[in-house]
Amino acid sequence: MSYSIRTAKISDLVAIVDLNNSSNPYPWSERLIEESLNARTSWVLQSDSARPDALTAWLVASNVCGQSELELILVAKDERRKGYAEALLLAWRNWADELKHDELLLEVRESNVAAIELYYKIGFEEVGRRKNYYTHSSGKEAACLMSLFLK
Incomplete structure (x- = not known):
C-alpha cells in the first residue's frame, strides 16, 4: 500500500466531485465541495495504483476555538478496507495536535x-447520540457523537 497525502487544493475540485459522486451514498453538491475547499481544512490521499487524475480518498474538517470537527471522509469504493481512511484520520489528528487543538469531533x-x-x-x-438525525430509505437513524481529546 503506497500512497501520498497532501492538503487539498481548489484544482482538486473535479476529482473530489467524481470521488464524492461515486463513493458517497448522500453526495454533497459541487458548490458545497468548492466552499469546503475554500473555507475548511482538507486533505486528499492518492494511492500509487490510482489514475493520475483520480483521488483515492478525501477528508474535510472545520475548525473553531481549539476544536476540529470531521465533516466528511470518503474513500473510493474499490479502495476501501486498505487503511486509507485510517491514514487520513491520523494525518488530521497529527495536524490538529501540532496546532495545539484540544479536541477532535465527529x-x-x-x-x-x-x-x-x-x-x-x-x-x-x-459521547452522545442524536436520535432520528439521519434520514435514509427505510426511515431514520441516530448519529453517534464521538470525541477524541488531544491533551
Missing part, C-alpha cells in the same frame, strides 16, 4: 459499524 451514522470501529481504534469515544 458524528457517524449508527449503522456505519466499520467506521465506528475505526474511530474507536484511533482513540475516539462515544
Whole structure:
C-alpha cells in the first residue's frame, strides 16, 4: 500500500466531485465541495495504483476555538478496507495536535459499524447520540457523537 497525502487544493475540485459522486451514498453538491475547499481544512490521499487524475480518498474538517470537527471522509469504493481512511484520520489528528487543538469531533451514522470501529481504534469515544438525525430509505437513524481529546 503506497500512497501520498497532501492538503487539498481548489484544482482538486473535479476529482473530489467524481470521488464524492461515486463513493458517497448522500453526495454533497459541487458548490458545497468548492466552499469546503475554500473555507475548511482538507486533505486528499492518492494511492500509487490510482489514475493520475483520480483521488483515492478525501477528508474535510472545520475548525473553531481549539476544536476540529470531521465533516466528511470518503474513500473510493474499490479502495476501501486498505487503511486509507485510517491514514487520513491520523494525518488530521497529527495536524490538529501540532496546532495545539484540544479536541477532535465527529458524528457517524449508527449503522456505519466499520467506521465506528475505526474511530474507536484511533482513540475516539462515544459521547452522545442524536436520535432520528439521519434520514435514509427505510426511515431514520441516530448519529453517534464521538470525541477524541488531544491533551
